[in-house]
Amino acid sequence: MLNSRKTLIVIAGPTAVGKTDAAIKLSKYWNSEIISADSRQFFSEMSIGTAKPDQQQLNEVKHHFIGQLSIHDYYNVSKFENEVMQLLEKLFGKHDVVIMVGGSGLYIDAVCKGIDNFPDPEPELRSFLKGIYLDEGIVKLQEMLFHIDPEYYAKVDINNPNRLLRALEVCHTTGKKFSEQRLNSNKNRGFRIIKVGLNLPRPQLFNRIGFRVDQMVEKGLVEEVQNLLPFRHLNALNTVGYKEIFDFLDSKINLEQAIENIKTNTRRYAKRQLTWFNRTDEYAWFEPSELNEITNYLLSGSK
RNA sequence: GGGGGGGUACCAGAGCGGUCAAAUGGGGCAGACUGUAAAUCUGUUGGCUAAGCCUUCGGAGGUUCGAAUCCUCCUCCCCCCA
Numbered sequence: 001m002l003n004s005r006k007t008l009i010v011i012a013g014p015t016a017v018g019k020t021d022a023a024i025k026l027s028k029y030w031n032s033e034i035i036s037a038d039s040r041q042f043f044s045e046m047s048i049g050t051a052k053p054d055q056q057q058l059n060e061v062k063h064h065f066i067g068q069l070s071i072h073d074y075y076n077v078s079k080f081e082n083e084v085m086q087l088l089e090k091l092f093g094k095h096d097v098v099i100m101v102g103g104s105g106l107y108i109d110a111v112c113k114g115i116d117n118f119p120d121p122e123p124e125l126r127s128f129l130k131g132i133y134l135d136e137g138i139v140k141l142q143e144m145l146f147h148i149d150p151e152y153y154a155k156v157d158i159n160n161p162n163r164l165l166r167a168l169e170v171c172h173t174t175g176k177k178f179s180e181q182r183l184n185s186n187k188n189r190g191f192r193i194i195k196v197g198l199n200l201p202r203p204q205l206f207n208r209i210g211f212r213v214d215q216m217v218e219k220g221l222v223e224e225v226q227n228l229l230p231f232r233h234l235n236a237l238n239t240v241g242y243k244e245i246f247d248f249l250d251s252k253i254n255l256e257q258a259i260e261n262i263k264t265n266t267r268r269y270a271k272r273q274l275t276w277f278n279r280t281d282e283y284a285w286f287e288p289s290e291l292n293e294i295t296n297y298l299l300s301g302s303k
Numbered sequence: 304g305g306g307g308g309g310g311u312a313c314c315a316g317a318g319c320g321g322u323c324a325a326a327u328g329g330g331g332c333a334g335a336c337u338g339u340a341a342a343u344c345u346g347u348u349g350g351c352u353a354a355g356c357c358u359u360c361g362g363a364g365g366u367u368c369g370a371a372u373c374c375u376c377c378u379c380c381c382c383c384c385a
Contacts, residue, residue: 028332040341076338106340115337160344269341275334
């Protein structure tokens with residue numbers, strides 16, 4: 001069991017706000033290490049388009065969960081939760097403070113609050129259900145769910161194929177209703193968690209997004225995506241910055257248009273992230289440049 | 304100079320006498336979200352003292368009980384002929 005003096009500092013915020021830099025500085029201050037909670041920076045083949053920390057930054061502070069997976073690997077939040085918890089046990093052995101940075105809200109929450117246990121989905125079942133959806137449409141999924149798990153049917157977003165697919169998948173593999181197993185439990189972690197949100201006035205954030213996308217293109221985004229073209233069907237590549245370039249490589253749109261689309265979709269992504277983080281009032285919000293304020297806040301809170 | 308087409312909400316683009324504050328798409332804004340999550344999905348998008356009222360469909364007049372829709376003039380744009 002972890003010592004309660006141990007603290008996990010969570011740094012969250014919308015994409016391109018400046019989380020990486022801030023986390024590195026804070027990590028240096030506490031002489032600690034960084035756990036990344038970014039569902040796309042996990043993949044070794046995706047670097048430019050995911051704005052991974054560069055080699056110099058990686059050398060400055062030890063990072064975990066950056067590029068540890070291949071786009072061909074199957075991964076999910078639950079695995080992330082387990083791996084992070086294992087790692088934390090080790091890290092807290094030598095540090096009182098560990099920093100977790102990232103923009104993937106679900107992944108952050110899985111670490112902070114835990115996530116219910118479900119068996120891993122069987123790939124065959126998953127593709128079977130997907131086939132039904134593709135062949136017979138969402139209405140068929142709705143009917144299936146209505147019969148198997150009316151309770152969940154009553155509360156899900158009935159138009160969201162992913163949700164329906166997942167619920168059906170769980171019902172079929174466990175033989176039990178999804179709604180009965182989805183406890184929304186709140187695991188008690190043996191360490192303190194302090195959450196810091198980083199944000200900027202919207203116009204400024206959006207400027208940074210535009211600038212960063214241009215930079216990605218200069219660094220060779222198109223080539224990176226081109227090399228991944230054969231694997232475009234993989235889930236990891238259903239990602240902003242990649243799908244738009246695929247459209248360009250398909251000659252559906254020109255480069256300029258693709259770049260514009262990436263910027264637009266990134267702005268939307270940032271908005272969705274903010275919506276997620278604003279769901280709770282657990283975050284103390286700062287601008288990324290307010291390092292002193294952040295440090296003071298953390299010091300007063302981590303005592 | 305002659306002939307033709309057209310100017311509709313942030314943009315594109317339907318509508319072509321009432322059921323039009325105006326389809327649809329894009330963009331914007333807001334939201335949902337426990338295993339594909341940078342994914343997936345939803346709502347909203349003229350104004351207001353909001354089941355009502357006010358101001359909108361290039362501009363000005365006119366016809367009509369009634370006009371984004373018809374007529375006249377003006378204006379701007381596009382295409383064809385010279």
